[in-house]
Amino acid sequence: MPVSPITLFFDFSSPYSYLASTQIEALAARHDRGIEWVPVLLGPVFAATGSRPLTQQPLKAEYSLLDLARTARFLGVPYRHPQPFPVATQQAARVTIALQQARSPLAVDWIHRVFEAYFVHGHDISAMPALHAVGAGLHLPPAQIDAWCADAQVKDRLRANVERALHAGMCGAPFFVVDDEPFWGVDRLPQLERWLQARF
C-alpha cells in the first residue's frame, strides 16, 4: 500500500515555515515519506482565527524576535529577521504552483531559494526583481515568471490551496497533516516524528 506524503501548508512570509522547511525533508526521508508542499496565504488564516502576525502583538513581538533567532540556532540554520516584515507572498506562491503543475523538479528548489532570499539574505520577495533573481539561479526566464504570476488558472489554484488549508483546520504556519493528523508549528516536528514512528 503506498503511504501518503506529509502535507505542509506554508506561507513564504512565515519565519517558522522557513525553519520547518529546513528540517522536514530529512525527517520525511527517515520514514520513507514524501512531502506535498502547499503554498498558501496566511492573511485568510489570520482572518479566520482572529489573529495577526506575532510581531504585531504587544509583548509577543519582542519575544518572537528572540525566539526566532534562538530557534534557528537550536536547529543549526541561518536566520536574519528581514525588513520589511511581513510581505505579500502571492507571486512567490504562484510561481511555486506553476512549477508544481508542470511537474518541474525545480519546484522544491524554488521554495528553498525563496525562503533563503527572504530569511537569510533579506531580499524583499514581494518584489518581482527579487523573484527574478531567484529564478535566474534556476535558469527560469523573468518573462516566464511574470507569465505564471499573471496566469488565471494558477491564481485560482492558490485560492483553492487556501480553502483547502482552512478546511484542514490550518490555524497558523507551518501546518502539517500526516494521515489526517494535524500538527501546527516547527516545534511540533518531534511529535510529528513520533507519530510516524508509533502512531502514539
Place this chain on the structure above:
Amino acid sequence: MPVSPITLFFDFSSPYSYLASTQIEALAARHDRGIEWVPVLLGPVFAATGSRPLTQQPLKAEYSLLDLARTARFLGVPYRHPQPFPVATQQAARVTIALQQARSPLAVDWIHRVFEAYFVHGHDISAMPALHAVGAGLHLPPAQIDAWCADAQVKDRLRANVERALHAGMCGAPFFVVDDEPFWGVDRLPQLERWLQARF
C-alpha cells in the same frame, strides 16, 4: 557563585503550565538548579497581549484540544480536558503564595496537587470545596485556607506577581526566565535545557 533558580510564571488554569509542571523539576535537577514557582493570573496577560484562551479562538480551539491530549501522551503524563474551562484561579494562587511566604515545604506539593485536581481529576479548582479537598491531603485545615484567601497582604503579593510577570515580558503561560533569558511554552523546554547546558 550561587546559581539563580529557574523562574516559572504559571496560571493554575493553563493546561500547558500543568504539562510544564510535570517536567521542570527533573530538568532543573539535571542542571543543579532550583525552581522559583510564581503563580500569576493569565487574565491581565491576555489583556496586555490582546489575546484570549486558545480554546476560545476559531480553528485554534479544536486544534488545541487535540494538541493538549497529544502533548500529554508525548510527555507521558495524564491529561483530561476539564469542564468548566478556564476557571478563576486567584484562590489557588493565594494559597500557594501564603505557603511560600511561610516557607512551607508543602508549597510545591500544593501546586502539583491543584494542577492534578483540575487537569487529571476534573475538579473545579475555582470553588473552595475543591481547594479544601486538596488541602485535606496536605493536612491543611479549611479555615486556614479560607484565611489565606482573604489575606490582604497575600492578595497584594498576587498582584505584584502579575506585575512582575508582565515586566519580565510574559506573553503566555507557562513562561520561564533563566538568567534573564525568557522561554514561553512547554515546547521550549528543550531549548531551555540547551541554554542551561551551553548558553547557546
